[in-house]
Amino acid sequence: MTETATLRIQRFNPDIDRRPRLEPYRVPLTADTTVLDALHWIKAEVDGSLTFRRSCRHAICGSCAMNVNGRNVLVCKTSLVKEAARGRAVTVRPLPYLPVIKDLVVDRSSFWEQYLRVKPWLVPPETTPVREFRMLPEEVAALHNAETCIMCGACYSACQVVALTKEYVGPHALLKAFLRVLDPRDTIPGERLAEVSGHDGAFRCHTIFNCIEACPKGLNPTQAIETLRQLAQKRGWFEDERRQRQTRLVESEPAAPAGA
Amino acid sequence: MASDDPIEQDILIVGAGLAGGWAAKTAAERGVRDVAVLSKVHPLRSHSGAAQGGIAAALNNVRVAGGGDGPLEPVPPGAEPPDSWELHLFDTIKGSDWLGDQDSMEILVREAADIVYAYEHMGCVFSRLPDGRIAQRRFGGHSVPRANYAADWTGHVLLHTIYEQAVRLGVRFYSEWYVLDLLIDDNVCRGLVALDIVTGDVHVMRAKAVLFATGGYGRAYKITSNAHANTGDGVAIAYDAGVPLMDMEFVQFHPTGLYKHGILMSEACRGEGGYLVNKDGERFMARYAPGKMELGPRDLVSRSEQQEVNEGRGIGPDGKGIWLDLRHLGREKILERLPQVRDLAIDFVGTDPITDLVPIQPTAHYSMGGIPTDNDGRVLGDGVRMPVVGLYAAGECACVSVHGANRLGTNSLLDASVFGRRAGAAMADFVLGGAALAPLPPTAEARALGRLRRYQEGERTETVDAVGQALKTTMTEDCGVFRDGAGLARARESVGELQRRYRSARIMDRSRRFNTDLLSALETEHLLTFSEVIVAGAEARTESRGAHFRTDFPKRNDENWLQHTLAFRAAPGEPPRLEYRPVRIDWERYPPQERKY
Numbered sequence: 105m106t107e108t109a110t111l112r113i114q115r116f117n118p119d120i121d122r123r124p125r126l127e128p129y130r131v132p133l134t135a136d137t138t139v140l141d142a143l144h145w146i147k148a149e150v151d152g153s154l155t156f157r158r159s160c161r162h163a164i165c166g167s168c169a170m171n172v173n174g175r176n177v178l179v180c181k182t183s184l185v186k187e188a189a190r191g192r193a194v195t196v197r198p199l200p201y202l203p204v205i206k207d208l209v210v211d212r213s214s215f216w217e218q219y220l221r222v223k224p225w226l227v228p229p230e231t232t233p234v235r236e237f238r239m240l241p242e243e244v245a246a247l248h249n250a251e252t253c254i255m256c257g258a259c260y261s262a263c264q265v266v267a268l269t270k271e272y273v274g275p276h277a278l279l280k281a282f283l284r285v286l287d288p289r290d291t292i293p294g295e296r297l298a299e300v301s302g303h304d305g306a307f308r309c310h311t312i313f314n315c316i317e318a319c320p321k322g323l324n325p326t327q328a329i330e331t332l333r334q335l336a337q338k339r340g341w342f343e344d345e346r347r348q349r350q351t352r353l354v355e356s357e358p359a360a361p362a363g364a
Numbered sequence: 365m366a367s368d369d370p371i372e373q374d375i376l377i378v379g380a381g382l383a384g385g386w387a388a389k390t391a392a393e394r395g396v397r398d399v400a401v402l403s404k405v406h407p408l409r410s411h412s413g414a415a416q417g418g419i420a421a422a423l424n425n426v427r428v429a430g431g432g433d434g435p436l437e438p439v440p441p442g443a444e445p446p447d448s449w450e451l452h453l454f455d456t457i458k459g460s461d462w463l464g465d466q467d468s469m470e471i472l473v474r475e476a477a478d479i480v481y482a483y484e485h486m487g488c489v490f491s492r493l494p495d496g497r498i499a500q501r502r503f504g505g506h507s508v509p510r511a512n513y514a515a516d517w518t519g520h521v522l523l524h525t526i527y528e529q530a531v532r533l534g535v536r537f538y539s540e541w542y543v544l545d546l547l548i549d550d551n552v553c554r555g556l557v558a559l560d561i562v563t564g565d566v567h568v569m570r571a572k573a574v575l576f577a578t579g580g581y582g583r584a585y586k587i588t589s590n591a592h593a594n595t596g597d598g599v600a601i602a603y604d605a606g607v608p609l610m611d612m613e614f615v616q617f618h619p620t621g622l623y624k625h626g627i628l629m630s631e632a633c634r635g636e637g638g639y640l641v642n643k644d645g646e647r648f649m650a651r652y653a654p655g656k657m658e659l660g661p662r663d664l665v666s667r668s669e670q671q672e673v674n675e676g677r678g679i680g681p682d683g684k685g686i687w688l689d690l691r692h693l694g695r696e697k698i699l700e701r702l703p704q705v706r707d708l709a710i711d712f713v714g715t716d717p718i719t720d721l722v723p724i725q726p727t728a729h730y731s732m733g734g735i736p737t738d739n740d741g742r743v744l745g746d747g748v749r750m751p752v753v754g755l756y757a758a759g760e761c762a763c764v765s766v767h768g769a770n771r772l773g774t775n776s777l778l779d780a781s782v783f784g785r786r787a788g789a790a791m792a793d794f795v796l797g798g799a800a801l802a803p804l805p806p807t808a809e810a811r812a813l814g815r816l817r818r819y820q821e822g823e824r825t826e827t828v829d830a831v832g833q834a835l836k837t838t839m840t841e842d843c844g845v846f847r848d849g850a851g852l853a854r855a856r857e858s859v860g861e862l863q864r865r866y867r868s869a870r871i872m873d874r875s876r877r878f879n880t881d882l883l884s885a886l887e888t889e890h891l892l893t894f895s896e897v898i899v900a901g902a903e904a905r906t907e908s909r910g911a912h913f914r915t916d917f918p919k920r921n922d923e924n925w926l927q928h929t930l931a932f933r934a935a936p937g938e939p940p941r942l943e944y945r946p947v948r949i950d951w952e953r954y955p956p957q958e959r960k961y
Contacts, residue, residue, distance in 0.1 A: 119877055136624075136712070148829040152872030152881040157405075159591040162627040162708055164520060165409040181711045205562060206878040212406075225528035226487025235423075236484045238496025244489055251489050252517055252704075255408050289487065355496065 109133040109188035111142055113154065114197040117206050124204065126195065131184075139172055139179040139187060139196065143208075156208040163320060166256035170208050171197040176258035176318040199261035214270045215260050221273060222281040222300065227292045233354040237289050249323050250283035259315035259325055271304045275315040275325035278306055282328035285335065289353060293335075294343040301336035369568045370804065373536075374398040374795045376556065376571035378543050378598060380407030382519075382777060383759025383784035384577035385526035387741075390788030392533035396795050402538040402558055402569075404593060404883070407527050411579055411591045412780060415519025416630035416704060418501060418511030419483075419781070420774035421476035422447035425493060426500040426509045433657075436501070436509055438493045447508045449473040454954065456775060459505040459661050460768025461910035461920065462956040463611070463928070465948040468739050468764045472775070475782045480512050483781075488525040490514050491701075501701075502635040505661035505772040505961070509635075512774075516630045516704045519777060526781075541567075542883060543597060544812035546574070546605040546755075547805060551745055553755035554802040557812035561883065564876025566816070568808050572799040573754050573791040576602060576735060576743075577784060580760040582615075584891045584898070585728035585844070586836040587626040589618055598761040600890035602735050603897065607755075608747040608930045608943075610763040611733035612894060613901030614911045616771055617845050619665040621727025623685040625712050629705045629724055631773040633717075634658040636701050639689040640669065641721070642677040656961040663770040663911045664961060666726040670845040673725075680723055688724045690717040726845055730771055732911065733901075734763040736930065741787025747930035748945050754794070754802065758787040765928065768947075769910020819885045824870035828881075831866045832888040835859065835895060843899055848916045852903040856939075859896050866892055900940045901929045922956050 108130050116124035129150060131142040140158055147154045157167040161180040168179045173187055173195055187194045202210040228237070259275040260266055266274050273281075281300050285293045300306045306329045315325040335342050374396050377384045380403035392399045403410065427446040429437040439446065452473040457464060484490060484498065491499040491513055503511040514521045531537075538558070544566065545557040555570035578598025582590030603609050619640070620629040634640070640658050642648045652668040653660035660668070669686045672678060679685040690698060695718045698706055702717070709715050709722045735757040736744045742751035759780040766779050819828075835858075842855035866889065873881035907921035908914050926947055931940040949955065 117875060117877060119875060136714075147881070148827070152828075153875065153879075155873075155878050155880050159405050159409050159593045160411065160414050161592060162414070162625075163711065164414050164517070164704070165405070165411070165591060167405065167409050209878055216406075220531065223532075224524075225532045226525075228485055228487065232481075232485045234481075236481055236490075236496075236498050239489075239492050240496055241492045241494060244492050247489050248515075251514070251521060254413075254520070283489075284487075287487065287489070289485075 107133040109142070109184055110193040111146070112193050112195045113208070115154070115207050116204050118204070128193070133184060133188065135185060137184040139182045139184050139194065140168060142184050143179065155206045164254060166254035169199055169256040169258045169320070171200055176262045178256060178258070178320040181320065199257055201261050201267040212257050215257050215274065215276065218273045218277040219255065219280060222277045222296070224280045224284070226284055226287060226290050228289050229291055229350060229353065237353045238355050239288055243288055246286055247283055250279045250328060252321055253279050253323060254321060256320065258318040258320055262314040262318035264312050264314060265308055265310055272308045273300065273304050275329065278332060279323065279325045279328045282332055285332065288346070288349050291350070293346050294339050297332065297336045297339045297342065300332050306332040306336065370555065371567055371569045372801060373400045373569065373571045375400070375573045375575070375791050376569055377401045377575040377577060378556070379403060379410070379577035379579060379759065379761070380527065380537065381410035381412035381577060381579060381759060382522060382526060382780035384575065385523070385530050386781050386784030387575050387577060387758060387788035387791065388530045388535045389526060389533060390785050391792040392530065392535050394789065394792035394796070396792050398536070400536040400538060401530065402541045402543065404540065404542045404561065404597070406539050407537055408524060410523060411594055412777070413520045413523040414591065414628065415777050416516040416628060417503060417632035417635060418513035418518050418774045419480055419522065419777040420452065420503070420506065420510050420772070421480040421512055421778065422449055422452050422510050423477055423480065423498060423500060423512060425497040428509065438495060438497070447510055449476065451507060452476065452510060455506050456766070456772055457954050458959055459770055459772040461770055461959055462926065462949070463768030463909060463947055464765050466950045466954055467948050469766045471739055472766045472779060472782055476778055479778065479781045479785065483522055483525055486525050486529050488514065488521050501632060502659060503773045504631055504634065504659045504665065511632070511635060513632065515700070516632050516702050522777060542886070543601055544815055544886070546601050547808055548605045548752060548755065549805045552753040552802045554804050557809050559816070562878055564879060566809055566812060568804065570801050570804060572795045572801055573756060575741065575756040575758060575787055575791060576761055577757070577759045578761045580731040581891070581894055582728040582731070584836065584839045584895050586840040587621060587725065588728040589621050589626055589628040590728065595887035595890050596731070596761070596894045597887065597890050598757070599734055600893040602743070602757070603893060603933055606933060607735055607743055607745060607752065608932045609733060609894065609897050610736040610747055611765060611901070611929050612897045612931060613905055613929060614732035614769050615728060615898065616662055616730035616732060616911050617666040617726040618662055618729035619669055619726055620688055620724040622708065622712050623680055623723035623725050626727035627708055627712055628727070628729070629688060629708065629722065630702065631662070633688060633690055633702060633705060636697060637693055640665070641687040641689050642672045643679045644677060648672050648677070653961040660961045661770055661772060666845055667913060669726055685723040685725050687721040689721055691719065730776060731760055732763070732765070732767045732769065732771055734761045737762045737764055739764065739786065740790035741783055742790065747943065754799065756787045756791055758783045769912060815886065816882065819869070819871045819882060820874045822870060824872065826865050826868035826870070828869050828871060828885045828888050831862050831869055832891065835862050835891055838862070839895055839898070843902055845913065847902055847912070847914050849903070852899060855899045856903060859892065859899055863892050863896070897931045897940050900942060901931060904942055905929065926956065
């Protein structure tokens, strides 16, 4: 007899259902079954209408963020054995505080709107060198916390401030703002700091740390937000620093031309 | 047809990875006003983002101290440049087993440095040398270190960078829209038909130029590094619309997929010095590629692994695995250079590469073949020189051909970027040069609507999943790393039988809204369509070249097979019609040689 686990999955098709309901499903369980594997199994074997997003299945595309046993996770890297420890049913719901499109699929429109609001692109100096801008390894290392964000929405939908108001720009967008503000190549850190220190920005964060706990990539949006707050207080100084730094962005071109 | 239809755009790009992103950015930058990108997943979910190890370009930032497999050091100012586009070109030609078109490959490598710098100037955060230059590492089949990287999430940062730029330029995104049909009439592309996944509405979309940048098709295999989304939709839809497919039998198996999962463990693992070890603890590559060891090209390393497994020296419960040993790299290097793959090993097979061996196996990874194009992305309706007016393709779904029979690692991000950019420029010229919207055929959406209806009407006597699983088993067992005539004949019959069975396949979800059951059905139909072409090409090609290895014809045969396969859709029930065209070779500079590593 193969081992099994029980999932309780929130089902809801707004075209048909009046309200969401939890449906139980029994699925086969092996040591390396993920919650995503279980969802696939149910879809293939029990009910093809079970609806969820997924793509890469290794925690880099950001599609499959959901709420499992009360925590926001990527289901592709969430072990079913661990979630089903001591035979408890595993509850799978869509990311909280976001409108549900169908079953486990949420509408991330507000999430993307806020992301665009911080101008996620770099605004580099007007004249570009023939080769690369020079950036130090430690400057790159300082960006790792933000660079590897996969925009899954786990932090956003765990944030109590977002839950109260969709006006708040949110941890993901502030993490992106941090990435650009701290990048020595960016020419508008002052403008960015002014923007994020506005009413809906970094000072709206209540430092509840939910975002850190929720992040499946182990990133720390709260710390980034804290840095933005501090820099916003001394914006003029930071802009001067950046201008100084940018005089050293282009070193004298090395003698060996690229592709020579 | 929805009420506001048809939707009209100057340029419509299908797929939002690096190829689609570059095309969109370039066309918008050149002044085309209505550029739109349609993607079945949110653009930032595109599979380009899963690429790990790097993007190739001869930047000459790094060299090998003392030569050979010595440690790397920055190239000092004024020193002799160790690398060149010519060397990159030769490595790529040799990697391709001489099946790549050399004029196209020259474009690829000559634009490489410029495209990497363009990414850097747009904000991509590359890893750096102490003096601030972009860091480079070794990669398989490249004779010098030229993989420019951002730790082991290079594709991720490139994807985010190009998407941000496209958004900044006002490109419109149709996120979670799925192409159902390509409208070609009288050799002119008129647009396409697409499904808005969220609402379930079908839209006719007209465009002066359409680009397919729909990615690869590793999902035809059981063990694959590819995302669930990589189902070769563009390739199958183009083929159904009358476009030939080129060199489809060349499917790359990456040597280091996580055991049983197929999830990619970057080639950077070996580029940074990792070992491959069999169950006896032997670094077996010494017997297959003594000069290159683990840094042989992917086709060779995957075959070597499979050979070890076939001869009983594999690991794991089924003996189908191989060990990847990174322990000697040390904690610091692994955390700095390979942080993502470390997490993947811990999360998916429960071993930490810092202290443990990691079980891996070959995994279906990359599609060398695809939609034939010229050097500016124009789709060739005859596979040779006649463009389909207004239709373009770039990236993994396209076949220029710059990878020939086997792609080198780090050349795919380069290909998608360089030829995405070129296709974007060519479409901009076409549109700004006065191209008009071509008239639609009557009942343009009829075929697409028929496709949708058939899965939702009538009794479900066959399931999509059962056929899909059977297909993956067939392709893995009979059209995988090693092939032979008997296996390929079995595969041909099996795919044909599965296509017949699939006519009875129906889905359970009969609703309109976000119907992923329906998407899976359409995707599986696409897998069945192009798998037949892969098998046909492989069965016909009675030689071994690059990723296509026939145990019954183990030698390369330039006399008969130094040519590209072109497969044309024949009448229903008929096998694909195969034609061949010569490879463009510079016989003076790069004549075919024996390929040894």
